[in-house]
């Protein structure tokens with residue numbers, strides 16, 4: 001997160017020109033806030049690093065699928081990487097042209113294949129022979145052929161968390177390179193398939209560039225081999241996964257992340273030289289992660305013996321990453337602490353009835369009291385999209401800021417929308433006296 005987009009002015013944290021405290025008054029807490037300026041900047045720097053290459057940047061929607069976010073990128077020329085029919089619909093609704101949409105994912109259903117074919121997407125990234133057979137059938141039934149890139153598992157360790165590594169031989173993703181060779185060259189039995197390319201994606205939050213080089217080298221070698229064998233391949237999808245810095249308050253770490261994009265681009269430029277292939281990139285976290293905040297309010301401060309707990313109104317249902325991956329998010333006060341404020345280690349926890357509903361343990365923070373506003377930074381990626389209504393907590397709203405303007409781009413979920421989905425079975429409604437207090441209590445129906 002560049003301090004440009006989230007500056008303190010007169011001691012108050014802003015998103016671009018808008019004070020976070022004012023937004024909190026308007027929409028209530030907790031809420032997510034994204035900076036359109038930061039989103040645009042991250043897209044433009046990534047695109048600039050790749051300039052000169054025949055590249056399509058397909059934003060990986062799963063990192064943040066709010067349509068206003070998607071449209072921010074679509075307006076700059078981005079395509080989309082989708083992994084479900086829901087994401088496909090979101091991408092199309094936000095104005096991403098179908099011919100810039102890649103449909104990835106290890107378990108596409110027949111229905112999802114139809115949706116992709118009917119929309120006319122750029123390619124399906126196929127991950128197994130069984131999937132390829134179904135896609136071929138479905139395409140034939142629709143009287144068309146499906147453009148396909150085969151996702152290859154390069155057997156490279158991305159050196160990231162086990163939960164988000166995807167390119168090792170023991171991973172469920174992709175097809176082993178030798179197998180890929182066999183069935184790509186024996187395509188006679190797949191009349192509904194049009195092989196156009198190869199794809200890889202080795203994991204998420206990669207902070208080391210070396211695994212990319214190994215992966216791309218292996219992919220390119222296979223590409224040449226298959227083309228020499230007569231396959232008309234013309235596209236390489238290099239996936240996403242570039243990591244961001246979560247501890248952005250240290251300037252060196254901001255620079256480290258920017259350096260990472262340059263190093264990545266340098267590897268790609270080096271390998272793409274003289275390569276006859278269109279390139280696809282699927283960045284997710286890189287484009288959105290540092291462009292968002294989760295804003296929360298302190299409910300209580302409680303001392304249990306030696307340990308101090310700061311209980312906030314956001315919880316693991318809003319931001320799952322700390323409980324899911326032990327992820328570290330910077331926590332900043334919205335009103336800057338006094339320069340001489342003493343930092344004291346506290347546990348920052350949410351109200352959900354789970355011990356893992358803990359955002360930070362023994363984090364040194366300035367003095368905090370009830371009603372103070374805090375932000376979790378770098379909450380633009382894998383945050384709202386992983387939110388749930390656990391503990392029957394409504395999904396928090398999302399706000400987009402651009403310059404001095406702000407807009408609610410997703411409203412807070414209404415209680416009725418959440419509990420009104422429940423239905424009582426007939427036998428609970430069948431009451432002899434016709435009086436039906438339960439049904440009334442459930443609203444809707």
Ligand SMILES: *Cc1c(COP(=O)(O)O)cnc(C)c1O
Pocket residue numbers: 060062063081104105201203204205239240241242282283284285286
């Ligand atoms: C998740 C995913 C991405 C995006 O990963 P990031 O780490 O957010 O860049 C790209 N491609 C595929 C196939 C994915 O599954």
